[in-house]
Amino acid sequence: MDAAIKLVFDILAFASIMVLVVSGLAVIASLMGIFNLGHGEFVLLGAYTVYVFRGEGLPEWSGMLAAPILVGIFGLLIEASAIRRLYKSPITAMLATYAIGLIIREVVRGLIGGQYYSIDEPIPGAFLVGDLSFSIWRTVIIGTTVVVMAGCFLLLTRTTIGLQVRGALENPSLARASGVSTTKLYSMTFAFGAALAGLAGALMVPLFSLSADLGVRFLVQAFLSVMLGGVGTFEGPILGAAMIGSMVPGFQWLREIPGVAVAVSPVFAEVLVFVVALTIVKFRPNGLISKGRI
């Protein structure tokens, strides 16, 4: 029983991290039709913000609050200077985001000298329930993810901005004809996606430490999540992320089952995530949710 509770907690915690990382990617991919290959580096910038704040002697939590705002503004600038000019050719836009990501990653690598830096959680340690110990910071991440996802959902379904965004996604010309500035809307959406990435990076960096390749490690799994969930909705990729985020730690537990242990090495468990996800995509090529409300 104890082991089961612990398993559920560990899966929830990692799935939350995946959901946070994917949400920014999902917003941009689903609402704008652009695959942001620089998304991992926006995550990295969020983490780097916390590092810079700490270097200035400020507490970690202040960096975590500032990260989404600063990375959001950065996203706004990137959209206005590069992405906006490429909406007509999504492939070029995708390559541009890759180039931007590469520049960010290598600049950050230079700034931190290619080293790994540990960043403290604002609230370190673990709390005990009976005999089980739970990481406080992972609990905070689970809570934040729930709140942020609920917020995003309400924003998209219950507000005028959400309505305009959905309208612009459905039919951009009609939206423009109805007096909705799609240019402005796209800028805002891109900045919002970047801000979510910044938040994800800032919140998770205490768990993994800062290095230039922090974002890259999540990018492939994040894209797999989007594929699995389906492009075109907000819920789809989030559901995909939750599934990938559950399978990654979940499959590692398979080797605890007697008899299976030999077959499921840690390396194989990692591969298995891709096998299962790609099998699902094979049978549902448009993803789990191909047409949703948003």
Added chain:
Amino acid sequence: MSKANKGLSRRGFLKGASALSAAGWVAAGSTWVLKPEWAHAQGPIKMGIATDITGAIAPGGNSNWQVAQFTVKKINDSGGILGRPVELVLEDTASDPGTAVGNVRRLVQQAEVDVILGGITSAMREAIKNPIVRRGKTLYLYPQLYEGQECTPFLWCTGPTPAQQCSELLPYLIKQGNKRFAMPSANYIWPQLLNEWARRVIEENGGEIVFEEYYPLDQLEYSATVSKIMNEGVDHVFNTVIPPGLQAFTKQLYEAGFQDKGGTSSCVYFDENAVNYVPQRELEGVYSCLDWFHTVKDPFSEQLLKEYAEMFPDTKYLFSAGTGSTGMYRGIKLYEQSVIATNGDLARDAVAGALDSASIPEGPGGPAKVVPGSGHVAMNMYIGRAKGGQWDIISEAKMVDPDECGKT
């Protein structure tokens, strides 16, 4: 964090990006040459350094490079080797064995160096040893602690071997009451061969291995592993997980309360850099076993450290044992002694003959002596235990045998 790292100035950025900031540099294509300040009729002795200035291994590579500059400067300042100055020629192996092969060939064919030192990962050593030793007919000294079993002629390994890192630490740990060991590891050759040694030493000393598992290098989630450690009564975690997976693992182990419940762990590449990438409270009480810690009470080592800090103030690339820097110093000094022994003859066979029994009376952590016929070096080994961000020296073993290539 030092002042120098803050903000984005061009100078600061270049300094941060690599250690190429020393004065007196001459670029020749992609090769960098550091010419000595004075000349000799026979020309300088050319020493090639092939290490990772850029890419994932850059922190280690830049440390090695700075230590090479430091050591060569000391030699040149005191009159060179038999009156001849040493010229350093650098090729960036860029953390990529594919790139490295071509770059190393340039060292051999164009720069025509007399000796090459460098390489950090085993993959890199495997990639560059043939271009250097076989096709290049040049001496090669490999500085990093590694998994052993490298017995190529004309290749010397000047860092610690598994025998040196395990034979003191593991019996000590077992004597402290640790009986049940877990071996979580990154899935590549160093942990695999090191664990082979460790397993033998543990079992010979009455310990028991609960599990030995290999993870993808960038695995981010270790809850299954940590749960097994907590549930199966593991006393000691012999950890060979490396960054970037390392941080996630140590954090999950700490948060599960392993240390609080009396568990201990060790990681034999942890040195003074560890406190940067593992939070201090998670590092507290962890054991390591290396050929030098900065806290070792040895006047010569302490002086080295002081002079290094004067040459590279505020550097983030430390002169420490886990990155191969001690092996780099040792390698250069052993080469110096060999050239003195051949009376200045730089021919490969002559120097190799002298190197086979070369020794230096002092160095970081103490003296070093090549074990004849083995291509490896006997050196002092220290067991350190992390306390308050420093390494407390638990014990010192004098001139531990590398036990490689069938020679002891």
